[in-house]
Amino acid sequence: MMRPWIPLGVILLWALVALLAPALPLSPNSIDLPHILTPGSPDEWLGYDDLGRPVFDRLLVGARTSFLVAFAVVGVSLVIGSLLGTIGAYAGGWLDLVLVRVMDVFLAFPGILLAIALAGVMGPGIDNVVIALSVVSWVGYARLARAQVLSMKERDHVHAAVAIGTSPPRIIARHVLPLIGAPLIVEASFGMASVVIGEAGLSFLGLGVQPPTASWGSMIRDGTRYMLVAPHMVIAPGLALMGVVLSVNVLGDRLRDWLDVKNQPQNSFKSPLP
Amino acid sequence: MFIRFLISRFLTALAVVFGVVCLVFFLLHLVPGDPVEVMLGESARPADRAALQQALGLNQPVHVQFVRYMANLSQFDLGTSFYSKRPIRDLLLERLPATVELGVAALLVALLMAVPLGILAAVKKGTAWDVAATGIALFGVSIPNFWMGPMLILVGALWLGWFPVSGREGVASLVLPALTLGTALAAILSRMIRSAMLEIMNEDFMRTARGKGLAERTVILRHGLRNALLPVITLVGLQLGALLSGAVITETVFSWPGIGSLVVEAIHRRDYPVVQATVLCISTSYVALNVLTDLAYAWIDPRVRLGSQP
Numbered sequence: 001m002m003r004p005w006i007p008l009g010v011i012l013l014w015a016l017v018a019l020l021a022p023a024l025p026l027s028p029n030s031i032d033l034p035h036i037l038t039p040g041s042p043d044e045w046l047g048y049d050d051l052g053r054p055v056f057d058r059l060l061v062g063a064r065t066s067f068l069v070a071f072a073v074v075g076v077s078l079v080i081g082s083l084l085g086t087i088g089a090y091a092g093g094w095l096d097l098v099l100v101r102v103m104d105v106f107l108a109f110p111g112i113l114l115a116i117a118l119a120g121v122m123g124p125g126i127d128n129v130v131i132a133l134s135v136v137s138w139v140g141y142a143r144l145a146r147a148q149v150l151s152m153k154e155r156d157h158v159h160a161a162v163a164i165g166t167s168p169p170r171i172i173a174r175h176v177l178p179l180i181g182a183p184l185i186v187e188a189s190f191g192m193a194s195v196v197i198g199e200a201g202l203s204f205l206g207l208g209v210q211p212p213t214a215s216w217g218s219m220i221r222d223g224t225r226y227m228l229v230a231p232h233m234v235i236a237p238g239l240a241l242m243g244v245v246l247s248v249n250v251l252g253d254r255l256r257d258w259l260d261v262k263n264q265p266q267n268s269f270k271s272p273l274p
Numbered sequence: 275m276f277i278r279f280l281i282s283r284f285l286t287a288l289a290v291v292f293g294v295v296c297l298v299f300f301l302l303h304l305v306p307g308d309p310v311e312v313m314l315g316e317s318a319r320p321a322d323r324a325a326l327q328q329a330l331g332l333n334q335p336v337h338v339q340f341v342r343y344m345a346n347l348s349q350f351d352l353g354t355s356f357y358s359k360r361p362i363r364d365l366l367l368e369r370l371p372a373t374v375e376l377g378v379a380a381l382l383v384a385l386l387m388a389v390p391l392g393i394l395a396a397v398k399k400g401t402a403w404d405v406a407a408t409g410i411a412l413f414g415v416s417i418p419n420f421w422m423g424p425m426l427i428l429v430g431a432l433w434l435g436w437f438p439v440s441g442r443e444g445v446a447s448l449v450l451p452a453l454t455l456g457t458a459l460a461a462i463l464s465r466m467i468r469s470a471m472l473e474i475m476n477e478d479f480m481r482t483a484r485g486k487g488l489a490e491r492t493v494i495l496r497h498g499l500r501n502a503l504l505p506v507i508t509l510v511g512l513q514l515g516a517l518l519s520g521a522v523i524t525e526t527v528f529s530w531p532g533i534g535s536l537v538v539e540a541i542h543r544r545d546y547p548v549v550q551a552t553v554l555c556i557s558t559s560y561v562a563l564n565v566l567t568d569l570a571y572a573w574i575d576p577r578v579r580l581g582s583q584p
Contacts, residue, residue, distance in 0.1 A: 104286070105293030109553070110560045111519025113537075114297075117553045120541030121304050197418045201523055204420040205538055217420065224424045224527075228432050238421035246416040 004254045007247030014244055017060050018067035026057040029212045037230040047232045050222060055236050058214040062237065065215045066244070069126065069199040073133045074191045080134075081141025082184055086172055088142075089149035099142070106139045112198050119207040126209045133198050137191060144187050148180035182259040189255050193248040200241055216241045279572060287565045291558055298554045299343055302330070302546050313356060313544045326356070330547070352551040357543045362551040366533065372442055373532030376455060376525065377517055379448050381510070383456030384463055389499070391460070392467025397494060399472065407464065414461025419520050423454040423527035440529040451528045455520050459513055466509055470502035477501075511567030515560040 017024075035048040046055035088099035106114070118132040152158060153176075161171045202208040203217030211218065216237040223233030305312055310327050331339045346353065352362040395407035430450055431439040438447045474480065475498065483493045522534035529535065533552055540548035 101289060101293065104290045105297060108290050108294050108561050109519075109557045110515035113519045113522060113553060113556055116522060116537065116541070117298075117301060117549060118304065120537075120549060121301050121546065123306055193416070201418060201420055205523065205526060205541075207541065220421055220424065224427075227424060227428050231428055234421070234424050234428070238425065241418065241421060242413075242416055245418070246412065249412060249416055 004251065007250040010243055010247040011251065014063050014240075015067060018064040021061050021064040024060065026060055027054065028057040028061040028214050029053060037226055037233075039230065039232050046236045047230070049219070049233050050226055050230070055219070055233060058219060059216070059236055059240055062214040062216045062219060063240070065126070065203075065209055065213065066196050066199060066241075069129055069133070070192050070195045072130045073137055073195045073198075074188050076130070076134045077137035077191070078141050078184065078188050081138035081143075082145040082177075082180075084138070085142035085145030085147075086149050086176065086180075089146040090153065090168060090172055090176070096146075099146070103139050103142055106136070107143075109136070112136055112201060115198060115202065116205065116207065119202050124207050124210050126213070129199055129202055129208050132202070133195055136198075137195065140187060140191065141184060144183060145180060148183060149176055152176050152179055186252060186256045186259060189248065189252040193245045193252070196241070196244055196248070276572070280569065283565055283568055287561050290561055294557050294561070295344070295347065295554065298550050298557075299340060301550055301553070303336075305546065309546060313546065329354070329356075352554075353547040355540075355545055355548050357540070357545040357548070362548055365536065365548065366551065366555055369531060369533045369536050372530060373521055373525070373534060375448065376451055376521060376530060376532060377514070379452035380455035380459065380517055380520075381514070383452045384459035385510075387456070387460035388463035388467055391464040393471060393494065393499060395464065395468040396471030396475065407468070411461040411464050414457050414464075417457065419454055419458070419523045420527060422457060423450070423524060426450045426454060427527075440527075442531055447528075451524050451530050454527065455517060455524045458520065459517060462513060463506065463510065466506050467502060470506055471498055474498050474502045508567055508571040511563055511570065514563050518556055518560055 030053065032048060032052040032054070034052070035044070036052040037050055038044075038048050040047040040055075044054055044056065046059065049055055049058065084099060088096040112133070115132040115136045118135060119128055122128040122132065149172075158171060158175055161175050166175075199208060200215065200217030200220070203215040204221045206218070206221065208217055209215045219237040220234055220241075223230065223237070227234055302309055310323055310330070310332060311318070314323060314326060327333050331342055334342075350363060352366070354360065355362055355365055358365070391407050391410065395404045398404055427439055427450060430437045436446075437450050441447055480493060480497055483497045484490075488497075518534075521532060522537055524530065525532045525534035526538045533556060537549060537552045537556075540546075540552065
C-alpha cells in the first residue's frame with residue numbers, strides 16, 4: 001500500500017495553491033498571441049492554450065475552483081444530510097417514512113444526472129454548480145447517518161440517557177453524534193473526490209463555471225479541440241485532476257482503516273459520480 | 275410469499291417513479307426568469323412567444339399544468355421537441371439502440387477486465403500481484419470519463435490511427451467509448467470479485483475439491499469463481515445505473531448518438547421538454563433495473579424471498 005504522506009502531500013500542496021492563488025503572481029487570463037498553442041518550454045512549463053494563455057497559471061487558479069466547490073458542496077451536504085438522517089431515524093414514525101421516500105426519489109437519478117439537468121436548466125455559474133451537486137450529494141450522508149442512528153438508538157447508554165430524562169436534542173448532540181462521526185468523516189473524504197470529479201464534469205460539459213474563470217474540467221473541454229497540435233492542453237489538467245482524486249481515494253481508504261469504520265466492505269473504493 | 279415480495283417491491287418502485295416524475299416536472303420551473311424567453315431569445319416575435327407558451331401550457335396555473343403533464347405521460351406522450359419539432363418519444367426511440375449497444379459493450383469490457391484481475395488478487399493475496407491489482411483498480415476509479423475518453427482518442431485514434439475519433443460506424447468505433455465507460459466499472463467489480471473469492475476460498479467445499487485431487491485451476495474456476503460470481507452478478511445490476519450516468523459524458527466525448535448525448539445537446543439548445551423527457555427516461559430505466567436486480571437476487575437466494583430480510 002502506498003505511504004500515506006505522498007497523497008497527503010499532494011492534497012496539502014494543492015490546497016495551499018488553492019488558498020494562495022489570488023496572492024500569487026499569476027496571469028491566468030493574460031493573452032499572448034504569438035504563443036498560441038505552443039507546448040511547454042523551460043520559460044513556460046506547460047505551454048499556452050488556444051488563446052495564448054499560460055496553462056500553468058490556469059492550472060493553479062483552476063485548483064481554487066475545484067477546492068472551493070468541493071468544500072462548499074461537501075460542507076453543505078454533510079450538514080444537511082446528517083441532520084435530516086439523524087432527525088428521521090431518531091424521531092421515527094411518519095417523519096422517517098417521508099424522509100426515506102424522499103431519499104428514494106433522489107437515489108433514483110443515477111450518478112450526477114440530476115446535477116447535469118439542474119445545472120443545465122438553472123444556467124452555468126459556480127453558485128449553480130454548488131447547488132446542483134449538493135442536491136445530489138446530501139442523500140449519501142442522510143442515508144448513512146440514518147442507518148448509524150438507528151443502531152445507536154438501541155444502545156444501552158442512549159436508553160440510560162432517555163431514562164434519566166435527557167431531552168432528545170441533547171441526547172443527539174452528546175450521546176449519538178460523537179459516536180457516528182467517524183463513518184460520516186470517511187464518507188465525506190470520499191465525497192471530496194466525487195465532487196471534484198463532478199465539478200470538472202459539469203464544466204467539461206459547459207455547464208460549470210463560466211469563462212474566463214479557469215476550471216480543470218473546462219480546460220480539458222477547450223483542449224479536446226486542439227488535441228493533435230496541442231495535447232498538453234488536455235494532458236496537464238487531466239493529470240492534476242487524477243492526482244487529486246487518486247490521493248483523496250487513498251487517504252479515504254487509510255482514514256477508514258485508521259478510524260476502524262467497518263460498515264463498508266473492505267477495500268472497495270467509492271465509485272466516483274460520473 | 276414471493277408474490278407478496280414482488281407486489282410490495284413493485285409498489286415501492288411505483289411510488290419512487292411518481293416522485294421522479296414530480297421532480298422532473300418542476301425542472302422547467304427552475305429556469306431563471308421566463309422559460310419561453312430563455313428558449314426563444316429576447317428578439318422573438320410576440321406571436322411565437324404566445325404559441326410556445328401555449329404549447330408548453332405555461333399560461334395555465336401550476337396544478338392544471340401538472341395534471342395535463344401526468345395525463346400525457348400516462349399515454350406515453352412525452353411532448354414535442356422545441357428544436358426539431360418532432361415527438362420526443364420518436365427521438366428517444368431513435369437514440370436508444372446506440373446507448374444499449376454502448377452499455378452492453380462497456381459491461382463486457384468491465385467483466386473481461388475485472389474477472390481475471392479479481393481472481394488474481396484473491397488467489398495471490400498479499401503478494402505483489404495483489405498490490406498491483408489494487409493499484410490498477412485505484413487508477414480505474416480515479417480517472418474521470420471525460421479525461422480517459424480524450425486520452426484514448428489521442429493515443430488510439432490520432433497517434434496510432436487504429437480507431438475512428440468519434441461517431442458510430444462499425445465495431446471499431448465502439449472500442450474506445452466502451453473502454454472509457456467500462457474501466458471504472460471494471461475497477462469496482464474487480465474489488466467485489468476479490469472479496470467474494472476470498473470468502474469462498476475458506477469454504478469447506480473448496481477444501482474438499484482440493485482434497486480429492488483436482489487441479490488448482492479447476493478448483494478456482496469451477497468451484498470458487500462459480501460461487502463467487504453469484505452475488506457479483508446481482509451487484510452488476512446496481513452498477514448499471516452508474517453506467518447510465520457515465521454514458522452522458524462518454525457519449526458526449528465521442529459524439530455517440532445515444533440518449534446521453536441527447537441530454538447534453540438538448541441542454542445547450544435550451545430544448546427543455548427534451549431535457550425533462552430524457553432525464554425521466556434514464557431514471558425510470560434505472561429504477562426498473564434496480565427492481566429487476568432485487569427480483570433476480572430474491573429468485574437466486576431463497577432467504578430473501580422468504581422474508582428473512584426487510
